[in-house]
Amino acid sequence: MVGQPSYPPRHGLPATRGRRAGAAVSDTEPVPDAVSAIDAAIEAARSDLIALSHSLHAEPELAFVEFRSAAKLVDLLRGRGFEVRTPVADLATAFVADYGSGELIIGLCAEYDALPGIGHACGHNIIAAAAVGAGIGLAAVADQLGITVRVLGTPAEESGGGKVLMLERGAFAGIAAALMVHPGPFDVVAPVSLALADLAITFTGQEAHASAAPEFGRNAGDAATIAQVAIGLLRQHLAPGQQLHGIVADGGRAPNIVPGQAELLYYLRAPSTAALDDLLDRATTCFLAGAVGAGCTHEIRSVSPTYRELVPDPILAQVYREQIGSLGRRPLAPDVERSRPLGSTDMGNITTVIPGIHPIIGIDTDGAVTHQPEFAVAAIGPSADRAVIDGARALARTVAQVAADPGQRDRLLAEAAERAG
Structure with missing residues (x-):
């Protein structure tokens, strides 16, 4: 994300998408077996996920030339049984990795580009590892939930608009919901972006x-x-x-x-x-x-395609708030998170077309903010490693709960069919 959260009270509420939101998902966990399987799969992959985050951090690469970084994600996903296509969308460092054959296709966006001179001072190593982890967790229950898990390698978020180009060139076609998680000093469920x-x-x-x-x-x-x-x-x-x-x-x-x-x-x-x-x-x-x-x-x-503002899907955000809270995290209250924008992201373009969320997962930064060298140091600390695992679990659990809810499943499928038509 191009920007940094800080939260003094300020003006304004974000615009909301005119989408059929449907009924709220029940607070009662409808898929306890799926959640247990998700958590177990992510825990079994813990060492690989943390190693991936640290390896990406050690070899930062800039927009559109993230060849080593993309290859690291691809190798781990292939080793876990995902079918990978790369390159995609005429982007050499973009990829799509699928697991399962369910009609409900869920996209998990992995970013892995770094910043000039200060490396992973935006924590994209955490984003990538959490997305892969969520994919591994959902792969364990893909047949049970009737989903296809799709991890998308999305280059050039800091500058270049990789997701915009992938969206325009059809890489997001068929996806019913798109999710990712981004590190920051606080946990924020439905951040406002510009x-x-x-x-x-x-x-x-x-x-x-x-x-x-x-x-x-x-x-x-x-x-x-x-x-x-x-x-x-x-x-x-x-x-x-x-x-x-x-x-x-x-x-x-x-x-x-x-x-x-x-x-x-x-x-x-x-x-x-x-x-x-x-x-x-x-x-x-x-x-x-x-x-x-x-x-x-x-x-x-x-220099880059225009980035649109984030429009978080309210149901996905609600479920993610419940799930991240169940992991012992305390995200900012909705009125506080709406009080200040966090910068800009090409994930905004995705959320204006596809139901999606882009929450922030908190790490200990000792006062550092994104795009500072000190944040890059924090992005491989113990709290960053925890964020990889918590982020993967919260994303995967959110998908499981929504996919198992008949009303929400029908909503996502209907909207995906409408976009295809």
């Missing part, structure tokens, strides 16, 4: 000698500066929840050369896709102002 646009803005001017012939130059660095000033002034007039933040990726080559090219990298975020579109319109005017003011031209391109 829609995100990932942009590169290139300004083009004219090089010249900065001392002998400056009048012949058109300073692309100045264009970037003007644009940044305009963005800074725009911030005071943003709607609640809208955000802009960026860096100078290229500001010139030498002080005595008028920069002929400069580049900004910016993230634009907003509580909804509609609010993001509004922000994009306003921000692009600021980039244009920089180019015009410095006598340059400019080009704006999308």
